[in-house]
Amino acid sequence: MTSPSPAAGAPPATSPPAAGQPAADRPAGERPAAERPLRRDAERNRQRILTVARELFAERGLEVTLDDIADHADLGVGTVYRRFANREQLVGALFEERIDQIVTYAEQAARQADPWLGLVGFLTVTSEAFAGDRGLHEIMVGSNYGRDRAAQARERIGPLVVDLLARARATGQLRADVEPNDIAMIQVMIGAVVEYSQGIRPDLWRRYITVILDGLRAFRDDATPLPEPALDESGIDEAMRRWRTPTAGRAR
Amino acid sequence: MTSPSPAAGAPPATSPPAAGQPAADRPAGERPAAERPLRRDAERNRQRILTVARELFAERGLEVTLDDIADHADLGVGTVYRRFANREQLVGALFEERIDQIVTYAEQAARQADPWLGLVGFLTVTSEAFAGDRGLHEIMVGSNYGRDRAAQARERIGPLVVDLLARARATGQLRADVEPNDIAMIQVMIGAVVEYSQGIRPDLWRRYITVILDGLRAFRDDATPLPEPALDESGIDEAMRRWRTPTAGRAR
DNA sequence: TGACAAGCGGAGGTTCATCCTCCGCCTGGT
DNA sequence: ACCAGGCGGAGGATGAACCTCCGCTTGTCA
Known part of the structure; x- marks a missing residue:
């Protein structure tokens, strides 16, 4: 959090209705494709995370841990956290x-x-x-x-x-x-x-x-x-x- | 756990609770008075624990911790554990x-x-x-x-x-x-x-x-x-x- | 009243779950 | 063939709950 890199992938989760953000009413699960798109494999993994999260949330409720999701998706925890800083974001998506x-x-x-x-x-x-x-x-x-x-x-x-x-x-x-x-x-x-x-x-x-x-x-x-x-x-x-x-x- | 000190406190034969325990179907909250009764203050504390536990269980459910009960009763945790080895016993009582x-x-x-x-x-x-x-x-x-x-x-x-x-x-x-x-x-x-x-x-x-x-x-x-x-x-x-x-x- | 067994307190060791970072290695894309 | 971007996952940080341990206090009984 020390590095200010404004270019970093994830948009600030705090206020979704942000002013100039082009992000608005695009169907859930899609990304702000305006910014550089994810590398193919990364995007694949991202979808994998979303799919697995959807299943786990549906079955066990919102309290499943991101670690849990990573396991089920056969991905490292790091990968999940790189894409979604916390559960809130995932839930939002x-x-x-x-x-x-x-x-x-x-x-x-x-x-x-x-x-x-x-x-x-x-x-x-x-x-x-x-x-x-x-x-x-x-x-x-x-x-x-x-x-x-x-x-x-x-x-x-x-x-x-x-x-x-x-x-x-x-x-x-x-x-x-x-x-x-x-x-x-x-x-x-x-x-x-x-x-x-x-x-x-x-x-x-x-x-x-x-x-x-x-x-x-x-x-x-x-x-x-x-x-x-x-x-x-x-x-x-x-x-x-x-x-x-x-x-x-x-x-x- | 490393020091074996066999001389410390406990004599070899820690007389097990024996067979014929007279404990059976006495009303909840009472003790096997047959054995040496508790010291007056101890019995008072015991009742205090029971009272507080009853209140907390009623209000918050069975998951309250024994530490919590001790706090509310203004007693040390040790005192609670001396009387009730775990939540199950307290619930039972x-x-x-x-x-x-x-x-x-x-x-x-x-x-x-x-x-x-x-x-x-x-x-x-x-x-x-x-x-x-x-x-x-x-x-x-x-x-x-x-x-x-x-x-x-x-x-x-x-x-x-x-x-x-x-x-x-x-x-x-x-x-x-x-x-x-x-x-x-x-x-x-x-x-x-x-x-x-x-x-x-x-x-x-x-x-x-x-x-x-x-x-x-x-x-x-x-x-x-x-x-x-x-x-x-x-x-x-x-x-x-x-x-x-x-x-x-x-x-x- | 004094001696001592019984009782007390509660700091702190232990375990456990969860969170999240960090860094060395891998690979898709140009 | 180069390297930015991506990956894994061990492990540090945190915090809850559990329970023990031991030096000090107190009721009890002679």
Whole structure:
């Protein structure tokens, strides 16, 4: 860090929205090709790292070590660190797209004519995504990595869910006392099922989301009134902030 | 370790704990008073340790270190280790009773005339216990500590739950496709809510258990059939075995 | 009251996981 | 055929948790 070499490959990770940087909205995994491209073998290795990292993050969560990734990619640790100074960068490179994907799901759900189906679809599709990618779930639920990105996404999703719930309530399909942040908590619960049954019954969560959805439906007129309000925005922010990724180390 | 000094302190025959230990089924927290009782101050300290440990386990889970406990009790680490050689012993001393308490809840629930109320009561009461004691929840859900004890408890609870569900199904209060192990998974989900909202809204879980219970009720005739069977015994055993207490260290 | 077994404290050795650097050797590309 | 760019991976740095050890203190009992 003593050598100021401004030419060095990796752009400053700190503020992505940097001013003059041509780096902006290029699909994840690509490089600022404007600068000198990597040597062929190096680029190959870089892809190898990304692939392996994607797999490991998906399977074990964001806490896998870069050393671990290097091993699985049959590369030296040095090679990994040369390309990605830390886990944050790797996470950034890999998850932008996936996070946006979640937003897209919300948009699609909001477009559904039948709001109940939209809601069911949204929960199902996101749960599928989370079940298949533990790292993604960790990010969306409050990991230290990718916090900003996740927050942005939540901000875009929020209004869509609000609208969806309002419409579903209006059509009489959804019980009246459901609040937007309930959706987030449901995802937390489903995440717990996924984690608990990981490697045993990857689809078990479908059973419980069905129960929960039936619990959310308006039926008879004797639905038990919900005690306790849902978390409000500040509550959920706080919870996300405190959340510690399972078995992960300190925040660093 | 290099100096062999056989003369030092310990006489050759370190009388082993002998065969007929009278230690057996005395209430947790008491000592084998048959042996020489502890000196007054020592016993006081011992209680101090137990009290502090109970609090810390409840609040932070079983992974707190003995050093941590010593600090909170204003005692030296040595004192703690002199009394409890490891966390397992401390956990044993503290949780036997509480685990049995859970069994008692199941028994009470099974005695309820109205099986649905019994079920609701059981889930509520156990969730209360878990919400108030993270360590207890960890044990019941699969921590490395107290595994045997928890397994015994589950064995006693199992049949009671089976009966309860059968009866509730018979009275038409419970949807037909609920299985005993669903109850365990519900506790896992509730545990996730508790943990997520810990220190923010200690009772938030009540909201979601209400949703889930409404989802379990027999209603109309259009309950969504549950996809996926529940975990079977071996599945749940496996899941419990794999479960890693959050942020905890290796199993040792 | 004095002697001493029992108890205490907590510094610090040990182990372990993770992070990340550094430098001698290798190789793709011109 | 040259060499900038790339590579490997041993190993130093850090920090958490564990647990021991021994000189000092204190309850207890005669």
